[in-house]
Amino acid sequence: xxxxxVCFAKKHWNMVLYVLFGxxxxxxxxxxxxxxxxxxxxxxxxxxxxxxxxxxAFITNKPFVFKSxxxxxxxxxxxxxxxxxxxxxxxxxxxxxxxxxxxxxxYNAIAVKAIVSVAVIIINYVGSVLIFKHxxxxx
Numbered sequence: 001x002x003x004x005x006v007c008f009a010k011k012h013w014n015m016v017l018y019v020l021f022g023x024x025x026x027x028x029x030x031x032x033x034x035x036x037x038x039x040x041x042x043x044x045x046x047x048x049x050x051x052x053x054x055x056x057a058f059i060t061n062k063p064f065v066f067k068s069x070x071x072x073x074x075x076x077x078x079x080x081x082x083x084x085x086x087x088x089x090x091x092x093x094x095x096x097x098x099x100x101x102x103x104x105x106x107y108n109a110i111a112v113k114a115i116v117s118v119a120v121i122i123i124n125y126v127g128s129v130l131i132f133k134h135x136x137x138x139x
Contacts, residue, residue: 014065014066017064017065018061018065018125018128019121021057021060021061021064021065022057022121022124022125024056024060025053025056025057025060026053026117026121028049028052028053028056029049029050029052029053029117030049030113032045032048032049032052032053033045033046033048033049033113036048037109037110038109041103042098042099042102042103042109043095043098043099043103046094046095046098047091047095050087050091050094054083054084054087054091057083057087057124058079058080058083058084061083061128061132062079062132065128065132066128066129066131066132066133067132068132079131079132082127082131083127083128083131086123086124086127086128086131087124087127089123089127090119090120090123090124090127091120093116093119093120093123094116094117094119094120097112097116098112098113098116
């Protein structure tokens with residue numbers, strides 16, 4: 001079993017790194033969100049958690065996951081703009097889910113946040129692949 005796991009990890013190393021940094025990004029997000037989970041409106045504190053975690057995600061994903069090493073202003077600005085647009089889309093979906101399920105339906109904020117976080121990670125991976133693949137081929 002462990003030999004198969006090692007083989008899988010080697011074959012899909014970028015995906016393994018993305019999941020690792022995705023977990024760390026989610027942890028950053030939760031560490032900002034948790035102290036305010038019972039505060040109204042929940043979307044304000046969810047937004048603060050988002051801003052901090054997106055910054056963390058960009059500075060880790062760019063070099064470590066997607067091997068984009070060009071830190072020139074032109075490249076970074078293009079990548080960052082596209083990265084933030086992608087993340088903004090997933091943030092708006094996350095916020096809508098939080099408003100609906102927490103503020104309107106009174107579901108548990110932690111449970112909703114956990115479920116929504118999985119969907120956000122998937123959406124963000126697909127977007128990041130497109131953003132950084134485009135950037136590394138535009139030299």
